[in-house]
Amino acid sequence: MLEVSPSDHRAVCRLDEIPDGGAIAAEIDSSTGGFSLILLRRGEQVFAYHNECPHAGRRLDWSPGKFLVKDGAVICAAHGATFDIASGAALGGPCRSGLAALPVQVRDGVVVLP
Numbered sequence: 752m753l754e755v756s757p758s759d760h761r762a763v764c765r766l767d768e769i770p771d772g773g774a775i776a777a778e779i780d781s782s783t784g785g786f787s788l789i790l791l792r793r794g795e796q797v798f799a800y801h802n803e804c805p806h807a808g809r810r811l812d813w814s815p816g817k818f819l820v821k822d823g824a825v826i827c828a829a830h831g832a833t834f835d836i837a838s839g840a841a842l843g844g845p846c847r848s849g850l851a852a853l854p855v856q857v858r859d860g861v862v863v864l865p
C-alpha cells in the first residue's frame with residue numbers, strides 16, 4: 752500500500768494497486784475510528800464506496816480486500832445483493848438501497864480523496 756506523508760494525507764493508494772476491472776479495499780483513518788472503502792477500477796477511472804452493504808451492514812468482501820466483481824457489478828458476499836460499479840445503484844438481490852459513494856480523483860497515478 753502507498754506510504755502517505757502528512758503533506759498528502761488524502762492519498763488512498765496508487766492507481767496501479769487496483770487491478771483494472773477489479774477492486775481492492777482501503778482502510779481509512781478518521782477521527783471517529785476509521786472506515787473501509789471499496790475501490791473499483793475501470794481503466795483510468797476509480798469508483799469508491801463505503802465497504803458496507805446497505806442490506807444488513809456487512810462488508811462487501813468475502814475475505815478482506817477480495818470482492819466479487821462481474822459484468823459491471825459488485826456482488827455483496829453476504830447475501831448476493833448486486834450494485835452497479837459506476838453508480839453504486841442497487842441492481843438486484845435483497846437490497847433496495849445503493850452503496851454510499853465517496854468522490855475520489857486520480858492525480859498523477861495516485862487515488863486521492865478531494
Ligand code: FES
Pocket residue numbers: 804805806807808809827828829830831832844845846
Ligand atoms: S448484507 Fe449484503 S446482501 Fe445482505
